[in-house]
Amino acid sequence: MQQALRIGIAGLGTVGAAVLTLLERRAEALAARCGRKLAPVAVAAKTRKPRRIDVSRLAWFDDPAKLAASPEIDVFVELIGGADGPALRCVETALSSGKSVVTANKALLAKHGMRLAELAEKNGVALGFEASVAGGIPVVKCLRESLPGNTVTRVCGILNGTCNYILSRMEIEHLPVAECLADAQRLGYAEADPAFDIGGEDTAHKLAILTALAFGTRIDPDCIAIEGIKDLSLADIEAASELGYRIKLLGVAERTAAGIEQRVHPTMVPRSSAIAQVMGVANAVTINADAVHELTLIGPGAGGMPTASAVVADIADIARGLRAPPFGLPVAALASLPRAPIQMHEGGYYIRLSVYDRPGAAAAIAARMAERAISLESIVQRRRPGERGKPAAVPVVLITHATYEKLIREALAAVVGDGFIAEPPQVIRIERE
Numbered sequence: 010m011q012q013a014l015r016i017g018i019a020g021l022g023t024v025g026a027a028v029l030t031l032l033e034r035r036a037e038a039l040a041a042r043c044g045r046k047l048a049p050v051a052v053a054a055k056t057r058k059p060r061r062i063d064v065s066r067l068a069w070f071d072d073p074a075k076l077a078a079s080p081e082i083d084v085f086v087e088l089i090g091g092a093d094g095p096a097l098r099c100v101e102t103a104l105s106s107g108k109s110v111v112t113a114n115k116a117l118l119a120k121h122g123m124r125l126a127e128l129a130e131k132n133g134v135a136l137g138f139e140a141s142v143a144g145g146i147p148v149v150k151c152l153r154e155s156l157p158g159n160t161v162t163r164v165c166g167i168l169n170g171t172c173n174y175i176l177s178r179m180e181i182e183h184l185p186v187a188e189c190l191a192d193a194q195r196l197g198y199a200e201a202d203p204a205f206d207i208g209g210e211d212t213a214h215k216l217a218i219l220t221a222l223a224f225g226t227r228i229d230p231d232c233i234a235i236e237g238i239k240d241l242s243l244a245d246i247e248a249a250s251e252l253g254y255r256i257k258l259l260g261v262a263e264r265t266a267a268g269i270e271q272r273v274h275p276t277m278v279p280r281s282s283a284i285a286q287v288m289g290v291a292n293a294v295t296i297n298a299d300a301v302h303e304l305t306l307i308g309p310g311a312g313g314m315p316t317a318s319a320v321v322a323d324i325a326d327i328a329r330g331l332r333a334p335p336f337g338l339p340v341a342a343l344a345s346l347p348r349a350p351i352q353m354h355e356g357g358y359y360i361r362l363s364v365y366d367r368p369g370a371a372a373a374i375a376a377r378m379a380e381r382a383i384s385l386e387s388i389v390q391r392r393r394p395g396e397r398g399k400p401a402a403v404p405v406v407l408i409t410h411a412t413y414e415k416l417i418r419e420a421l422a423a424v425v426g427d428g429f430i431a432e433p434p435q436v437i438r439i440e441r442e
C-alpha cells in the first residue's frame with residue numbers, strides 16, 4: 010500500500026469535527042477504496058476548549074498558517090471560513106508550498122477562486138471545493154466530471170439550507186423569521202454571520218461557483234443580482250399558497266440572448282413542481298443541458314455530516330491521485346462571457362400592493378401596467394383591514410404574464426407616483442418551469 014495521505018485540518022467547528030469523525034469511522038473502507046490510508050495528523054483551531062472529538066493524538070497548531078506551511082502534511086483542509094483574512098492566507102500558503110487544499114469556503118472561492126485555481130495549477134496540486142456548494146450534494150463533481158459532453162443552458166437551485174428551513178417553517182408553522190433563524194443557528198446550518206444566509210449572499214457565492222463550472226466562465230460575483238428573504242412576510246407566503254405557489258430562495262444562472270443572467274431572489278414556484286417539494290434544510294439543483302435535458306439533485310444542503318461527506322470525497326480524490334482543473338478548464342481557458350443585467354430578465358411577477366381603497370385606484374394600477382404592455386394574469390383585492398382612524402389600505406395582489414423586469418420597475422414607479430399606495434410594493438419573480 011502507498012504511504013498514508015497526511016491531512017491537516019484548520020477549523021474544528023461543526024464541519025471540522027464531523028470530518029474527523031468520518032475519517033475515523035470510515036478509515037478501513039477509505040483505505041481500501043483509495044489504496045492508502047487517509048490519516049489526519051494535525052489540527053489548528055482558535056481555542057483548546059474541550060470538544061466532543063478526541064484530538065489528543067493529533068499535532069496541535071494555534072496558528073493555521075503554520076499548519077498550512079508544515080512539511081508534515083500533504084493536504085490542508087480549510088474549514089475556517091471568511092472570504093479573506095486567515096482562510097485566504099492559509100490556502101495561499103498551502104498551495105504555494107505544494108500542498109493540495111480542500112475547502113468548504115464558498116465566500117473565499119467566489120472572491121478569490123480564479124487566483125487560487127491558478128495557484129493550484131502552477132504548483133501542480135489539487136483545489137477541492139465540493140463542500141462549498143449545496144452541502145452533501147455532489148454538484149461540483151456532477152458539473153465538472155459528469156457533464157463535459159453537454160452544453161449547459163441553465164443551473165437553478167435552492168442553495169441555502171438555512172433559508173429553505175426558515176421558509177418551510179414560516180409556511181407550515183406560521184413562525185416569524187427570527188425564531189426560525191435561531192433554530193437554524195442552533196442546528197449548525199447558519200453561517201457564522203447569518204446575515205449572509207438571509208441576505209442571499211451565501212446563495213450568490215455558491216451560484217458564482219456553479220456558473221463558472223456550468224458555463225466554463227470566469228467567476229464574477231459582482232454580476233449577480235441579489236435579494237434575500239429578509240423582506241418576505243407571512244402575508245406573501247400565505248398569498249403564494251392561496252395562488253398555488255410556494256416561495257423558495259433560488260439561485261439561477263442561465264444563458265439568454267443578452268448573455269449569462271445570474272440572480273438570487275425569493276421566487277414563486279408552482280406548488281406542484283419538484284422544487285416546491287424540497288423542504289427544510291434540503292437543497293436542490295436542477296441542471297438543464299442539451300444531452301441530458303434535465304437533471305435534478307436533491308439532498309441535505311447544510312450541517313456537519315453532509316458537508317463532511319463532501320470534504321471527505323475531495324480528500325479521497327486526492328489520495329487516489331485524481332485531479333481535474335478546479336473549474337473544469339485551465340483558468341486561462343475560462344471565458345468572460347457577457348452578463349445579462351437583471352433589467353433584461355423576462356418572466357412573470359407577483360406584486361403585492363397596499364392600496365388606499367378609493368375609487369379609481371385599481372383602474373390606475375391596471376392602466377400603468379397596460380401602458381407598458383404588461384398583461385395581467387390576475388388581480389385580487391384581498392380584504393379590508395378595518396383599522397380605525399387610518400386611511401383604509403387593502404392588499405392587492407397582481408400576477409403578471411411574462412414581461413421584462415425593466416417594464417415592471419417603471420410601471421411600479423409610476424404607481425407609487427400616483428399616490429394610491431401606502432407602502433413600497435412587494436415584488437417576487439415567478440419561475441413557472
Ligand code: HSE
Nearest residue numbers: 169170171199200311
Ligand atoms: N449556511 C449555509 C446554508 C451552510 O445554510 O446553506 C452550507 O453552505
